[in-house]
Amino acid sequence: MKTQADHKIILIGAGFISGVHARAIQSLPDCQIKAIVDPNLAAAKALAGQFEIPQCFSHLEEALAAVTFDTAHVLTPPNTHFELVQALLHHGKHVLVEKPMAETIADCDTLNALAQAQGLTLAVNQNFVFHPVMEKAKQYLDANAIGPVKSVSLNYEMPLRQLDSGQFGHWMFRKPVNLLLEQAVHPLSQLLSLFGAPSGPLISRISQIKTLNDQPCILRLDAMGDLAVPFHLSFALGQSFPVWQLEITGEDGSLHLDFIRQRVILNERSRFLPALDTAVTASAMAGSLLSQGFRQLIDYAGAITGFKPSKDPFFLSMQASIRAFYQSIETKQHPIHNATFGRTLVALCHQLAGKSLGAQHLQATQAPRAKPRAMPLTEQRPYDVLVIGGTGFIGRHVVRQLLTAGYSVGIMARHLDALPECFQHPAIQWIQGDVCDQATVDHAVSRATYVINLAHGGGSGDWQAIQHAMVDSARYVALACQSHGITRLVHLGSIASLYLGNDRTVIHSASPVDSAPHHRAHYARAKAMADHMLMHEFSTLDVVLLRPGIVVGEGGLIQHTGIGFFNNSQYFIGWNLGHNPLPFVLVQDVASATLAAMTQPDAKGKTLNLVGDVRPSAREYVAMLRKGLSRPYRYVPQLTLWLYLQELGKWAIKRMAGRHPEIPSLRDLRSRAMNARFDTSGEKRLLNWHPVNDWQVFYQQAVLVHQPPSATAVHSQADQATPAMHNALTPDSSSNKVSAL
Template sequence: MAERRIALIGAGFISDLHAEALKTLPGARVVAIVDPAVERARQVAAKWGIAGSFASIAEMMERVEVDVAHVLVPPNLHRPVAEELIEAGLHVYLEKPMAESEADCEALQKLAKARGVALSVNQNFRRHPAQLRARQILDEGRLGRLRYLHCNYFMPVGQMEGRQFGHWMFNEPKNLLLEQVVHPLSQIDDFIGAIRDFKATPEPMRDFGGVSLQTDWRFTLNGESVNADLAVSLGARYPNWTITALCDDGELRVDYLQNRVIAKRPSRYLEALDHYVTGVDLAWQTARQAHANLANYSLALLKLKRRSDPFFLSMKGSIEAFYGALERSPETLDGALGRRLVGFCDKAIRKARIKTPEGTEVREAGKGPYDALVIGGTGFIGRAVVGQLVAAGRKVAVMARNTRNLPPLFGHENVAIVRASVTDRAALEKAVALAPVVINLAHGGGAADWDGMRKAIVGGAETLGACCLAAGTKRLIHLGTIASLYLGTPGERITGDRAIDSRLDKRNDYSRAKALADEALLAMYRTEKLPVVILRPGVVIGEGTSPFHSGVGFYNSEPHCLGWNDGRNPLPLVLAEEVADAVVRAMDAEAVEGKTYNVVSDVRMSAREYTHELARVLKRPLEYHSQSIAKQGVVESFKWGVKYLTGRRGPYPGVHETRSNGLPATFDTSDIKKDLGWTPIAAREEFVRKAFDVHGEG
């Protein structure tokens, strides 16, 4: 392939995959990355050896020569960004969806044709290894003529589970189709060709605490010569992404999550023996592919072969196909497939007469004054805090980075919104000046490494403390976590004044950073009289939270909880509303500056009891699997050994962290009850109802 000078437009997580895939492609040279968040662009550039990082496309075009641009920005920016690049004479490779509407796609097609450049969309799952194997089997006619296709797309959506509704895909019903459903649609299109007509049947909308989403659909699809149907459930508990192809002489089942293709065809034997022979053959195909997948994963993990997970291979294959076509037949790169899929989503919404639910109209924060500024107030604890403050007649300013699709609570006349990030010091200084009380609920734990975690959590706390001192804040209420303490000694009494773990080097990055953030704020209290009080919640459960909490155990999959120990000791559980009550009480309590309190409920269930109650409510066969400390130590040592052999060397994992994860210590919360007048729920029945029944299926 001729050398191509490539620019990545957007430095989000997907940029890493594009950069990694391009590294394997001869002749591909990434020369620039563009993102308004220049520091993020620089980090990606440093990681992948990209020479130039720029804040804008205009700046990039002045400084470097580029042939092709990969557009990796949010979908609402696809059209304007692609237009700027096409006008500059660059070939454009867009992440899906092509644009937000078929009209936008058509405009891009016309412009690309007029400028004589290629335009294509990364529908990478058409290059999934299982898709390629299935296409080969059908194309070779091994099962006869294809007659019908059925597809299930039942997939969890992390943002749904976490109630992170600020993502673009939740802005209107069509966006969920554009973000998620184009994946199986592109695969069906690959099998049966362009869809001539279809029927769209939506299931009733689901409510997520005041946010209504169209998550479930049934589509009947008519192709040129083969028909299909597609069942969609977004936010499903059990993931199932499969296609079954029915042919004249057998059937093909494609499982994309397990990277498996199983062909079933009749044998030459009589019926009774045929059932046995085909059963053995199906088992052999399953076992053979399972072994191959495990071997490929293991070899790639040990760096004995190149990365070979299906998602990466699909990305690599799609990018290779684009550059191959750009070399041989650029006229075929006209964006037709991307437009077809976006057009389908447009038509589906019109056919089903789906209307965008009315969103919550929020107020921008003025000069105030407000009774409290809640930083990170749109999360599950934040919603509980804001709700209790509003119920008490207080005026609240809520600072959050993403304020779209908020529940009705945030439209209350006593609530105002500050759209800003805590990393923006200037915005933080202005926000802190709005209220005498600042409540910091910002999580800050999304960084990929220790440096990022330290900067976000510890650096963020230090910056907030400095802003509060400058503004003369009367009280800063900072939410820490009991994870900053060592809790691995069975029966040891833990009070609010317990010091952070003395062996932080043996703890995970998040626990370590939260502990150091607490220490930084307390140091500012001692040296500069920062009026801070620190609340450390236990395992927070209840409305708005995921019931599959890591404080109970590790969930490889929802039905199976791998315990941190035998699961018999009481856990320091607490409801989100109980945490909110403690926060509100800390606003007015006297003589609490410089103190730390553990927020743990009086109802303390074991991990086994927790699993039993959750299984009862969900009506699912959930299991708790006890694990010894020794067994976990062996597993962690094995993981460490693999990382060591592959060059990812870190400290040897002892059992210190593992023992603390089990939470066998005992909490004494008499201090918070006395100082704040905090009274958690004492009745087990009421606690269970509020902790678990909210997760039932209505």
């Protein structure tokens, strides 16, 4: 029998999933994490500090030479799995690798053969096989609750964060099959774990493809075939409403598994006559739903207060997957998620992609578009404008306008993958680097005449991390501009640095930052500190500070936190009752003001607020979205004080449970409601700036721009054909607002 900490483990990779693995491992009595390996040593050290892990390394070879361990968890991007797992197996280590096992079937076969030759356990973390709902379903099936199974249907229609946020440089968008290897393996693994591998040919059809990074991206796929029973899979990504349901039909009943709502519904006969059977079975199902719902509520309350362990299904599935892996090492039995299982899933994904796209078309699209090359320092030429963070939402519009105006542009960004066609421009030079890297910033700035800083450092986590990412990075840019005599620095901050909670306050260009930033959320506090630092510590530097309002438009977010917060994508939960005009501004107008601020002599040393002339309330904006996008969006008004009392109640519960969260701030919530008014007449005169003042143009560029291409065409035809549509968008003569929304 294993003794305490008999499994000595290293984690390779220090991303989000590594924290989940670390937490699950530390919940097992016979496991101890000895080290973390990640090229980003700072990330490794942060994770090590959180979980009290003794050592960190940048490379696997260092860990192999310095640490005694028997098992490794490979938690890196899929394109690195093969080499890392192969090296670990050669060194006699058991391996649990995140899905997919490898990119190709041949690589999976090589790893599987090597693990068998070495007598080692190799498993793939298909954790949703161990989801609590799956465990409940297996109990019903083992008890023959629905009799012999006749057919299976799995519907997987889920959002995809990377798709929504435009992170097209992600590995999953590099080849058509990658999206299946990254996402489709979740439902496929559940089908295969219950009913085995396909026993015959598959019929598959892709009904929705989107081109990303010059690659066909599979967004919707249907597949049919035979496992132990006939099955149908409906797979779709980029969906707003999440659906993940498995329907198992038997001779004597059916099972409905809902993985989103964490429930299992057994539909079976009763002993009564048909007239009464309907009522009896409906009552039984309702009772089951109520019981499961209340149990989840009790579990959630217990976890929040600390009286019960977390029942989060994702964590429980991870914990069960990892526990099964270590039990298989001890018993020398193959786990359900072994290398053969992982290989079958990879082969199935390739088969589905190949059948649906066609092998010839698939081969013709294997090579992704070459990403822009970051030039070595010795090759870099001077450029007119350095745009730091030029690949972001606002940055893309700024770069487009700079190129149109004839400027040569240097763009500094952390990632250079999957950029729009406009970035393949001869007037652009690329500098790959992080704004928190002072040396890289200095080199990039040294070749510029003007500098536009749009980056905030990507800060997240605790206050120290956010301060470093947002305040220190702004200081590095300013120091470099000062050192190299830059003609002008244009720094884009945010109106979040101001206090906007008083409806009697009129904000103008001379308004100071919030006088009590320590009572604000981390983001607003950091923005205020960065503004104050630039205006006071660098008083001799030619700098213009721009503070955009709620920026909307092409490439931006529909669910902007300036309108409210979101438990899901449908409900905009307001910071107040939602009647006050909000400081919206179109992204094109922010870009034009940025270019004007770069060269306007009188703008030196000024802080300018970029707020447009069309300022719908939160209610009006959500009504625009509902009408223009044909979606059931809803605004949920609430008193700011009531919201504060809710947050205070959550804080009190966490304190009683022994945690130490920061106390909520009423000042911060009032500022988020943005009751203050803005006077931008000074900004318009100084920059000769003319933001959009037509409500219909705003509606087009802030709302309709988010329609899918097909919907845009339909909407355009309806717009011409339906007088009611025009009436709905006719500005009211007294208020110049979109009426009848």
